[in-house]
Structures are given as C-alpha cells and as structure tokens.
Amino acid sequence: MPSKAIHNPKTTEYEFLGPIGASLMMTTLPTLVYLLHLGCQPEGCPTVSLIEQLLNPQQLVQFFSAENIVSLFDLQASIAFLGYLIYLILAWYLIPGRWVEGTQLRNGRKLKYKENGFRSMLLTLCIIGCTILIKGHEPLLFIFDHFIGLMSCSIIVSFLVAIYVYLISFQEGKLLALGGNSGNIIYDFMIGRELNPRIGNFDIKYFVELRPGITGWIIINIAMAAKQYHELGYITLGMILVITFQGWYCIDSVYNEPAVLTTMDITTDGFGWMLSFGNITWLAFLYPLQARYLALRPNHLSWMEIVIILSLQAIGYGIFRGANNEKNAFRNNANDPKLKYLKYMTTESGSKLIISSWWGKARHINYLGDWIMAWAWCLPCGFDDIFPYFYVIYFAVLLVHRELRDEEKCKKKYKKDWDRYCNIVRYKIIPGK
Ligand SMILES: NC(=O)C1=CN([C@@H]2O[C@H](COP(=O)(O)OP(=O)(O)OC[C@H]3O[C@@H](n4cnc5c(N)ncnc54)[C@H](OP(=O)(O)O)[C@@H]3O)[C@@H](O)[C@H]2O)C=CC1
Numbered sequence: 010m011p012s013k014a015i016h017n018p019k020t021t022e023y024e025f026l027g028p029i030g031a032s033l034m035m036t037t038l039p040t041l042v043y044l045l046h047l048g049c050q051p052e053g054c055p056t057v058s059l060i061e062q063l064l065n066p067q068q069l070v071q072f073f074s075a076e077n078i079v080s081l082f083d084l085q086a087s088i089a090f091l092g093y094l095i096y097l098i099l100a101w102y103l104i105p106g107r108w109v110e111g112t113q114l115r116n117g118r119k120l121k122y123k124e125n126g127f128r129s130m131l132l133t134l135c136i137i138g139c140t141i142l143i144k145g146h147e148p149l150l151f152i153f154d155h156f157i158g159l160m161s162c163s164i165i166v167s168f169l170v171a172i173y174v175y176l177i178s179f180q181e182g183k184l185l186a187l188g189g190n191s192g193n194i195i196y197d198f199m200i201g202r203e204l205n206p207r208i209g210n211f212d213i214k215y216f217v218e219l220r221p222g223i224t225g226w227i228i229i230n231i232a233m234a235a236k237q238y239h240e241l242g243y244i245t246l247g248m249i250l251v252i253t254f255q256g257w258y259c260i261d262s263v264y265n266e267p268a269v270l271t272t273m274d275i276t277t278d279g280f281g282w283m284l285s286f287g288n289i290t291w292l293a294f295l296y297p298l299q300a301r302y303l304a305l306r307p308n309h310l311s312w313m314e315i316v317i318i319l320s321l322q323a324i325g326y327g328i329f330r331g332a333n334n335e336k337n338a339f340r341n342n343a344n345d346p347k348l349k350y351l352k353y354m355t356t357e358s359g360s361k362l363i364i365s366s367w368w369g370k371a372r373h374i375n376y377l378g379d380w381i382m383a384w385a386w387c388l389p390c391g392f393d394d395i396f397p398y399f400y401v402i403y404f405a406v407l408l409v410h411r412e413l414r415d416e417e418k419c420k421k422k423y424k425k426d427w428d429r430y431c432n433i434v435r436y437k438i439i440p441g442k
C-alpha cells in the first residue's frame with residue numbers, strides 16, 4: 010500500500026480536562042494505587058489507621074515524609090521487576106509467531122504485528138507451574154512480601170517509557186495521534202503524542218497493551234492464591250473463582266491477540282503516560298485487588314451466591330467476546346462468507362458499520378459484557394468491605410467516559426452517517442436505555 014504524505018493536524022480540543030486534568034491524573038493515580046494497597050490489610054479494608062492518618066493534617070505530613078517515601082523502594086523487587094520485563098521482551102523476540110496486519114492508518118499504510126502473545130503466556134504459566142511443582146508455593150510469596158517495591162519500580166518504568174516515546178515522537182516522519190498533538194507538553198505527554206512508536210518492528214504500544222500488564226495480573230493473582238494457601242492451608246472457592254475468571258480474561262485476550270488491533274487504544278489513541286502507566290502499573294497491580302483482598306480476608310460463599318456469580322461471568326463473557334470477535338472479523342474482511350448473516354450500512358468514509366446482531370443491540374454492547382463480568386469478579390469478596398468493589402465502580406466510570414470519547418471520534422469520522430447509524434442503533438451501552 011503506497012504511503013500518503015503524513016499530515017499531523019494540531020489538536021484543538023482537550024479531553025480529561027486538559028493539562029490540569031493530565032497533571033492531576035499523573036499525581037493522584039500513582040498515589041491511589043499505593044493507598045488502595047496500603048489501606049487494605051487483614052484488620053480491614055480500608056483500615057481505620059489509614060483513614061486516621063489521611064484525616065489528620067499532622068499525620069498526613071508524616072505519611073508523605075521522605076523516610077516513608079524511601080521505604081516504598083526495594084532493590085530486590087526492582088531487580089525482579091526489571092528481569093520480568095526483559096524476559097517478556099526476549100519472549101517477544103524469540104518465540105515464533107505469525108505477522109498480522111493492523112487496520113489502515115490515515116497515511117494509507119498498514120503496520121505488521123507479531124502474534125505470539127498466547128505462546129508467551131503459556132511459557133510463563135509453564136514456568137510458574139514447574140516452580141510450584143519443584144519448590145512448592147513459597148517462592149511465590151516473594152511477590153506478596155515485596156508488593157510495594159515491585160509496584161514502585163513499575164511506576165518508575167512506566168514514566169521512563171512515557172518519556173522515551175514522547176521524545177522520539179519529535180523525530181521526522183512520525184505519524185501523530187489526532188488527539189495528542191496540542192503542543193502542550195504535559196497534556197501530550199499524558200495522552201500520547203505518537204500513534205505507533207516503534208523500535209524497528211517492535212511496536213511499543215502493542216507490546217505494552219498485551220504483555221506486562223496482562224501477564225503481571227495473572228502472576229500476581231496466582232501469588233495471592235499462594236499467600237492464602239500459606240495462611241490457611243487451603244484455597245477458598247471464592248479465590249478459585251476470582252483467579253479462574255480473571256485468568257480466563259487474560260488468556261482470552263492474548264488468545265484473541267489480533268482483536269486488540271481494532272480497539273480504540275491501537276487505532277486512535279497515541280501512546281503516552283496514560284497507556285504506559287495504565288498497563289504497566291494500574292492493570293498489573295490494581296486489577297488483582299480482589300485476589301489480594303481474599304488473601305488477607307477470606308470469604309466463604311453459599312451455593313446460591315456461586316450460581317449467581319457463575320451466571321454473571323458466563324453472560325458477561327458471552328456478550329464481551331461475541332461482540333468483540335464479530336467486529337474484529339468484520340473489520341478484517343467484511344466480505345467473509347461467515348459474516349453473511351450481518352447487516353451493515355455503508356458510509357461516505359469508506360468503512361461499513363454493522364447494524365445487526367450484537368452491534369444492532371447497542372453501540373457499545375461489548376462494554377456491557379465486560380462490566381457484567383466485573384461484578385462476577387467482585388462478588389466473591391462478599392459484602393464486608395467496599396475496597397474490592399473499587400473495580401466495578403471505576404470500570405463503570407471508565408467505560409462511560411470511553412463511550413463518550415469513542416462517540417466523539419466516530420462523529421468526526423462518519424459525520425452525518427453517524428447520525429443515521431445512531432437512528433438505527435439507538436442505545437449506547439445498555440439495550441433499551
Ligand atoms: N478491562 C479493562 O480495563 C478495559 C477493557 N476494555 C475492553 O476493550 C474492548 C475494546 O474497547 P474499545 O476499543 O474502547 O471499543 P470498541 O472495541 O467498541 O471499538 C470502537 C470502534 O469500533 C468501531 N465500531 C463502532 N461501531 C461499529 C459497528 N457498528 N460496526 C463496525 N465497527 C464499529 C469504530 O471504529 P472504526 O469504525 O474506526 O473502525 C469505533 O471507534 C471492549 O470490550 C472493552 O470492554 C476497554 C477498556 C478497559
């Protein structure tokens with residue numbers, strides 16, 4: 010496909026409340042990941058002592074003292090985390106995989122991506138399985154014991170990666186994201202300036218999106234189950250459900266690796282601090298919150314609760330995967346005879362929009378499936394504490410906001426065709442609402 014000349018228009022509208030919102034995100038979100046972990050202990054989530062410290066100005070100053078901040082760093086944990094990243098990069102290089110094409114960029118080109126995420130995940134799971142068989146669960150306790158140190162190192166790495174991609178985005182010939190070229194350093198750094206930063210054929214955004222966070226999430230969940238086993242001598246059913254559901258979600262995302270190529274993160278958003286921190290720290294260390302909670306405060310489930318939780322997971326997953334696969338297959342080849350059952354509308358932009366099946370029910374029906382699954386992951390924690398429900402609350406906000414951002418993008422792309430589409434598919438996320 011011949012390249013068109015690169016045109017990088019200036020971004021004229023801010024999202025996330027512009028530079029002020031970007032600065033707030035970059036300071037409060039790392040603080041929040043610490044608070045959510047430091048504040049959830051065997052004696053309660055949140056612990057009374059944390060609330061007292063945060064509400065008392067003198068104790069608050071002490072809380073953020075240099076001594077306390079230094080104690081967040083841990084050399085052994087940092088070496089382990091960097092070793093983990095190097096292992097994942099080597100796995101990407103060394104494990105064979107098919108090269109698949111991404112969607113067409115606005116310069117007319119299509120990039121190629123190596124698809125070996127599933128194999129890399131299997132290798133990681135084999136290494137963990139063999140370690141448990143040979144040495145038992147104890148080596149995994151390192152992760153629980155050095156949790157804060159690992160998290161601190163991940164935060165530093167996420168900032169360094171974001172600084173690197175921001176700097177290289179100024180090299181000549183780079184295709185910038187339409188939303189990340191405002192000229193404001195703080196905003197562009199946070200939202201992501203370059204669309205597809207690469208080192209040779211190593212695509213940094215694609216790698217970060219599906220490797221360190223997703224793999225880290227699964228490893229930390231297994232480590233939390235090991236911690237529970239260490240404390241109780243057995244693993245509760247609630248813990249088994251949480252790590253199975255979330256493990257399934259992670260393995261499923263790498264099994265369907267090419268489907269990520271049609272998500273908003275890859276097609277539209279630049280790669281900056283938000284996706285770097287979002288994947289390397291937020292996803293890896295915050296998404297295992299329910300497993301960490303259950304390791305500290307085990308909960309026992311009734312049969313009725315188990316049936317409800319299993320049903321929510323099955324319904325949510327069916328919608329999520331069904332919708333995502335349908336759109337991905339359609340975007341890859343709308344003329345595929347297997348997709349003959351789909352009705353679609355043509356648009357002046359050249360792209361077609363599905364108007365039947367999952368995509369005829371609501372414009373982001375896939376978000377609904379994902380959110381239903383989120384409930385199945387939190388309910389095993391019971392109702393004693395609010396902390397494990399952080400995920401369903403945060404995720405609702407993220408998905409509603411994401412829906413607004415995607416509508417904005419589609420309105421710009423499809424213009425009056427988008428209004429026509431909205432008249433056919435009337436609902437946003439929940440059919441009938
Ligand atoms: N667990 C987590 O923390 C998170 C999970 N997710 C999940 O990631 C998945 C992907 O999300 P996201 O990328 O936001 O959104 P979508 O997968 O819904 O992708 C949106 C894009 O799809 C295309 N599209 C929209 N409607 C149609 C249609 N009717 N027919 C064909 N194409 C259409 C448009 O792009 P175009 O027309 O330009 O091709 C649109 O910009 C979701 O399932 C979401 O739940 C997302 C965020 C966080």
Ligand SMILES: CC(C)=CCC[C@@H](C)[C@H]1CC=C2C3=C(CC[C@@]21C)[C@@]1(C)CC[C@H](O)C(C)(C)[C@@H]1CC3
Nearest residue numbers: 038218219261262269272274283286287288291292
């Ligand atoms: C608060 C903050 C910094 C938010 C960043 C948001 C990120 C955590 C999420 C943005 C989009 C994501 C996706 C997934 C994980 C969370 C982030 C990175 C995803 C990789 C999860 C697995 C799915 O199967 C998926 C591949 C569809 C999905 C893609 C979007």
